[in-house]
Amino acid sequence: xxxxxxxxxxxxxxxxxxxxxxxxxxxxxxxxxxxxxxxxxxxxxxxxxxxxxxxxxxxxxxxxxxxxxxxxxxxxxxxxxxxxxxxxxxxxxxxxxxxxxxxxxxxxxxxxxxxxxxxxxxxxxxxxxxxxxxxxxxxxxx
Numbered sequence: 001x002x003x004x005x006x007x008x009x010x011x012x013x014x015x016x017x018x019x020x021x022x023x024x025x026x027x028x029x030x031x032x033x034x035x036x037x038x039x040x041x042x043x044x045x046x047x048x049x050x051x052x053x054x055x056x057x058x059x060x061x062x063x064x065x066x067x068x069x070x071x072x073x074x075x076x077x078x079x080x081x082x083x084x085x086x087x088x089x090x091x092x093x094x095x096x097x098x099x100x101x102x103x104x105x106x107x108x109x110x111x112x113x114x115x116x117x118x119x120x121x122x123x124x125x126x127x128x129x130x131x132x133x134x135x136x137x138x139x140x141x142x
Contacts, residue, residue: 004135005031007058009041009075010093011067018120019062022127028135033058038070042078045085057088060111060134065094065101073108080109089138091130 006023010016016034023032035041041061048056061079065072072092079085089111094101097115105113114130117123 004059005033006060006062007041007044008032008034008062009036009038009067009072010034010062010064011036012064015064015116018123019127022120022123023131025124026128026131028127028131037067038072038075041075042070045079045082057085060089060091062091062093063110065092065096065105073104076105076108076110089134091134 008016008019010019016036020032020034023029033044035044041063063072063075067075072094076090076092079088079090086109090109092102092105092110092113093116094113095116102113112130114126117126
């Protein structure tokens with residue numbers, strides 16, 4: 001894998017298509033890796049290995065909460081319990097706009113919680129904002 005890639009966990013095919021298009025609208029066409037459920041997130045990370053260095057890890061994970069097989073809460077909890085993966089920023093990206101749910105995700109170790117926008121235009125703006133912040137503003141070791 002390239003040094004810079006984003007892991008996106010989204011079970012809805014339409015949402016995956018819109019996210020890909022929104023990233024493309026923001027000039028980010030490469031290095032998106034999509035998985036469709038929580039089990040695939042964990043399997044993908046395990047393929048990288050428990051001893052993966054920072055260059056092999058995703059820059060961040062965009063994680064839907066309501067997915068089949070293993071939901072985003074379970075995935076978040078598991079990621080944050082494995083030392084090498086714990087440092088990967090996890091952005092919850094969900095239709096759930098509930099304060100109790102947000103609190104729960106932050107308690108489990110989420111780095112950010114974003115409610116999915118209600119239009120493609122707003123999705124483009126949201127992707128631009130977190131792309132700017134997580135890829136241009138923040139600093140990562142290595």
